[in-house]
Amino acid sequence: MDPTLITPPPERAPASAGPDSKSASRWPGGARFVVCVTVHMDGPAVEAGRGQNHLGLHSRGRYAARRGVPRSLDILARHGIPATFFMCGYDAELYPALMREVHGAGHEVAAHGYQHEGWDLGGDEPALLEKTHAILSDCVGEAPVGWCSPSGRKSRLTLPTLKRLGYRYDASEKDEDLPYLATIDGRQADDFVILPNNTVSLDDAPLYVQGQATAAEALDNWIEELETIATGDGYVHFTVHPRAGYGSGTPARSAAFEHFLVAAKAMPGVRFVTLRDLADHCLAAPANWRNPRL
Template structure:
């Protein structure tokens, strides 16, 4: 199990300044990486992503009931084909973050992602909670996931999204040691930035996520718990459309995280189609995989701030 800092076993108001500063500075947002202009002079970058978790959510927790596994199977059997067909219709590339166990259960799906021009990226081994792992276990699982996706698809992933959207004390070292070009798990900005470790630049690009731009918080259902869908799909469409419009005004990035087993249902896929209709109605949109985006922000000169207009 991860080691416990003896100083942090006391109430936080009793911590000395060195303790809370050390934890705050461990992983921090560094220089902004939004470029002066996007490829081909585009006004905005759109980076769609899908976390193909499928059966790994219940399996992670040792839950093997057919009902729970069937909910995940829906993502592979129904959701992913629908998503791929919709992306093909619009000619939009995306990034699929896939746990290795999902890829082993559905290898043809994993190969379809790369065959159709999309990116496949690491999303843990079995959607494990990496913050609960010892450092050696976390590195072994991420390394095993990286090699598994490479063997199945023939392409070595360059990006990672941690299953828990969080870092343990060892996650950053693991990502750097395994040679990833970017991460997409943290939330310190709307735009890409360089990750700092203890105040030092790492060269690692962060493509930030946020629960606002994720379908699961709006639509997830747990029949035995307090989690219940409380949003109409078109209410969520309004949020995502506003997020895109703001990114378009500022010349930034619109990043979205979806799940085939969540967004793949008919009434929700309609919302994604309408969102893409809205985006495609705007000139100057660059559709990028997360790997494309990481390359672009790493090599281009940084932007001056573009004023965001409210009208």
């Protein structure tokens, strides 16, 4: 077991408690279920972090900046849906105007590493978190309050550093279906929430890369997950990557993304919220989220 991994899962309630015993009053505005759309830009920062120049075969991250993010913004605007955009500091340095366009459209800009560091950073981690925090803050004029680990990597330094910088949520964990309060330095915090990113089946990377799915197959899978979650735990954390290659940025895959949003919008009781808004909702009544199944 990796000793650097930290967040222990909350205690589980007995199965008899039911998966949705609180769902009627749990979500913002009394919604039956919430959909959080998250866009992981994953621009040239990904290739830069691997030591590759982002040309030719390695230019798929640049596709995100040129086509994928603008296309995502158009889709979200057509449907009036707010989203959370996870951005790398390196991409913000390359494309500051694009970052400001995302922010100016009313979407949340959140942090996603400097060069998408999907490896253990050791003692360098706090400085890198601070670096991206400063870049994004300066770029859009508002400090990020949310973070999602590139490639899922975390250490014992991650949450204490984020909390010190004023963050209120982490969207990296894949160990629950519902939000829950984070444990930081051995204590469960009441001002920092885990918003699990349990996208093993909703995410495009497992489907399009490992699964070799078509856009239509990915959409079918997303809809199945949506319909099941809507009548159960009620928290849909839907992630797309507007890249070429492993992402949903290209035309047919972007169309599948839009079809998913149309289907979600048509379901009664849905509410679309950014992760920041959901975190603030949870932290306004932290007792409800210490163990959301009790």
